[in-house]
Amino acid sequence: MTKGSINVSVENIFPLIKKFLYSDHEIFLRELISNATDATLKLKHLTNIGEAKVEYGNPKIEVKINKENNTLHIIDQGIGMTAEEVEKYINQVAFSGAEEFLNKYQDSAKESGIIGHFGLGFYSAFMVADKVEIITKSYKDEPAAKWTCDGSPEFTLEAHDKTERGTEIILHISEDSREFLEEFRIRELLNKYNKFMPIPIKFGTKTETLPLPEDAAEDAKPETIEVDNIINNPTPAWTKNPTELTKEDYLNFYRELYPTQFEEPLFWIHLNVDYPFNLTGILFFPRLGNNINIDKDKIQLYQNQVYVTDEVKGIVPDFLMLLRGVIDSPDIPLNVSRSYLQADGAVKKISQYITRKVADKMNSLLKEDREEFEKKWNDIKVVLEYGVVSEEKFAEKADKFMLFPNVDETYFTWEEFNEKFKEIQTDKDGNFVVLYATDKNQQDSYIQSAKEKGYEVLLLDSPIAPHFIQKLEYSKEKVTFARVDADHINNLIKKDEPIVARLSDEQKETLKKEISETIDSKTYTVQLEDLSLTDAPFMITQPEFMRRMKEM
Ligand code: ADP
Numbered sequence: 381m382t383k384g385s386i387n388v389s390v391e392n393i394f395p396l397i398k399k400f401l402y403s404d405h406e407i408f409l410r411e412l413i414s415n416a417t418d419a420t421l422k423l424k425h426l427t428n429i430g431e432a433k434v435e436y437g438n439p440k441i442e443v444k445i446n447k448e449n450n451t452l453h454i455i456d457q458g459i460g461m462t463a464e465e466v467e468k469y470i471n472q473v474a475f476s477g478a479e480e481f482l483n484k485y486q487d488s489a490k491e492s493g494i495i496g497h498f499g500l501g502f503y504s505a506f507m508v509a510d511k512v513e514i515i516t517k518s519y520k521d522e523p524a525a526k527w528t529c530d531g532s533p534e535f536t537l538e539a540h541d542k543t544e545r546g547t548e549i550i551l552h553i554s555e556d557s558r559e560f561l562e563e564f565r566i567r568e569l570l571n572k573y574n575k576f577m578p579i580p581i582k583f584g585t586k587t588e589t590l591p592l593p594e595d596a597a598e599d600a601k602p603e604t605i606e607v608d609n610i611i612n613n614p615t616p617a618w619t620k621n622p623t624e625l626t627k628e629d630y631l632n633f634y635r636e637l638y639p640t641q642f643e644e645p646l647f648w649i650h651l652n653v654d655y656p657f658n659l660t661g662i663l664f665f666p667r668l669g670n671n672i673n674i675d676k677d678k679i680q681l682y683q684n685q686v687y688v689t690d691e692v693k694g695i696v697p698d699f700l701m702l703l704r705g706v707i708d709s710p711d712i713p714l715n716v717s718r719s720y721l722q723a724d725g726a727v728k729k730i731s732q733y734i735t736r737k738v739a740d741k742m743n744s745l746l747k748e749d750r751e752e753f754e755k756k757w758n759d760i761k762v763v764l765e766y767g768v769v770s771e772e773k774f775a776e777k778a779d780k781f782m783l784f785p786n787v788d789e790t791y792f793t794w795e796e797f798n799e800k801f802k803e804i805q806t807d808k809d810g811n812f813v814v815l816y817a818t819d820k821n822q823q824d825s826y827i828q829s830a831k832e833k834g835y836e837v838l839l840l841d842s843p844i845a846p847h848f849i850q851k852l853e854y855s856k857e858k859v860t861f862a863r864v865d866a867d868h869i870n871n872l873i874k875k876d877e878p879i880v881a882r883l884s885d886e887q888k889e890t891l892k893k894e895i896s897e898t899i900d901s902k903t904y905t906v907q908l909e910d911l912s913l914t915d916a917p918f919m920i921t922q923p924e925f926m927r928r929m930k931e932m
């Protein structure tokens with residue numbers, strides 16, 4: 381038996397780890413399973429290149445609770461460690477620079493899930509355990525070793541009689557962390573962090589009913605067997621090549637990701653790039669309607685199939701946070717503060733890449749099946765309008781695929797709309813006046829009246845529309861938007877034959893006077909002159925800017 385002292389300059393690092401990472405202490409399991417996965421993937425690689433002359437087989441990782449002993453076990457069949465390697469990897473390397481690191485990142489570390497990326501992963505076990513044992517046997521022909529540490533910098537290392545290759549980590553769960561001996565709690569954690577990890581993870585067993593043979597007797601009872609309960613899907617859709625996947629595969633994956641979502645997504649974008657950064661993922665467009673307050677089924681961020689967070693602000697542009705799905709990238713630095721993240725070059729590129737992919741997808745949807753695209757428009761327009769308003773790069777591309785429906789559900793691209801109506805809807809100053817309604821029912825009489833004059837009325841009813849309109853006015857020359865009940869309509873150059881008034885001048889004057897007395901005439905204008913075949917006897921209009929001021 382060897383005895384020694386862990387190589388660390390801080391008096392006792394464990395209370396520090398415990399306190400420092402307290403808010404996040406459930407991630408210990410993710411870290412230990414990540415290590416077990418790494419150890420298995422390393423073995424796979426070594427057998428592939430012929431360096432390890434052992435059978436790789438079908439290794440799995442097992443998580444086991446022993447309530448009697450208050451222990452939690454994580455067992456793998458990976459490369460294992462020799463006693464020397466335990467000395468090297470567990471006792472020394474893990475702590476090199478730990479003190480410095482803790483001082484340096486004190487503020488940012490808490491929120492960014494620092495652990496595991498600084499060789500501290502293994503030690504997160506001490507957040508929930510007051511004693512940890514490692515029993516490990518290397519794939520190399522060397523005896524197994526057992527390492528024990530009770531949370532002080534002292535450890536023991538001795539020989540062990542374990543014969544199967546791999547590593548077992550035994551956590552003696554501390555008094556205040558007993559929740560991690562509850563089956564439901566562990567299942568919850570496995571489901572959150574390890575659901576798509578690449579090596580099968582066993583947690584308990586389950587009963588499976590075998591199908592009856594065809595010639596079974598009528599009263600035959602089906603046979604049942606106990607099988608491993610594997611909690612993860614090691615090959616989730618985003619890790620596959622898009623050409624291998626059918627529509628059904630994507631929908632199944634969506635259900636796997638959001639088991640409580642019953643509504644199907646409208647479409648999806650498979651992200652797949654390996655230069656200049658590595659990123660895979662699938663983004664789903666849910667049916668949003670005019671709803672911009674969705675934040676339950678969020679986009680999840682993974683690193684090599686390990687769940688990291690669903691806080692993707694800064695990585696995904698704001699407007700795409702309304703979408704769902706998965707992004708997996710080892711290149712996103714998670715060990716730094718949010719403000720740093722926003723300034724990070726790689727992260728910026730990732731965000732731009734995603735934006736571009738979404739724009740490209742919209743373009744191809746419009747081109748390939750315009751009718752389908754139009755049908756979905758109402759459910760995606762908030763995302764796209766939001767994108768136009770908030771991301772310049774997206775706005776530039778969006779000009780091609782943004783649709784402008786009129787009140788009768790005919791859809792125009794900007795170019796089409798421009799071509800068709802610019803001539804007709806121009807005011808005295810030569811501005812193209814785009815008339816729009818925000819509510820078909822409420823503004824119906826105005827809509828009818830505008831239509832009779834031969835004008836086209838768009839329906840822009842999303843909660844983003846006011847900002848979207850402003851953005852368009854700003855970026856397009858000589859274009860003004862006017863709500864259909866704005867007085868702007870009076871300034872349009874008439875296209876048609878003169879309109880026959882149905883009231884005499886005298887009648888008009890009296891009526892105008894009477895109405896003006898009852899309404900706020902500073903804000904509204906009574907309009908009688910231009911009425912023709914509408915049912916409305918008169919109209920009250922308001923300058924566009926006044927109304928917008930009230931809305932903003
Ligand atoms: P990191 O995973 O970031 O390298 P950890 O503290 O999580 O840091 O682990 C330290 C090292 O201990 C690993 O790099 C690995 O060499 C070794 N190790 C940990 N767990 C296992 C395991 N289950 N099997 C084999 N080696 C392991």
Ligand code: MG
Nearest residue numbers: 415496501502
């Ligand atoms: Mg690790």
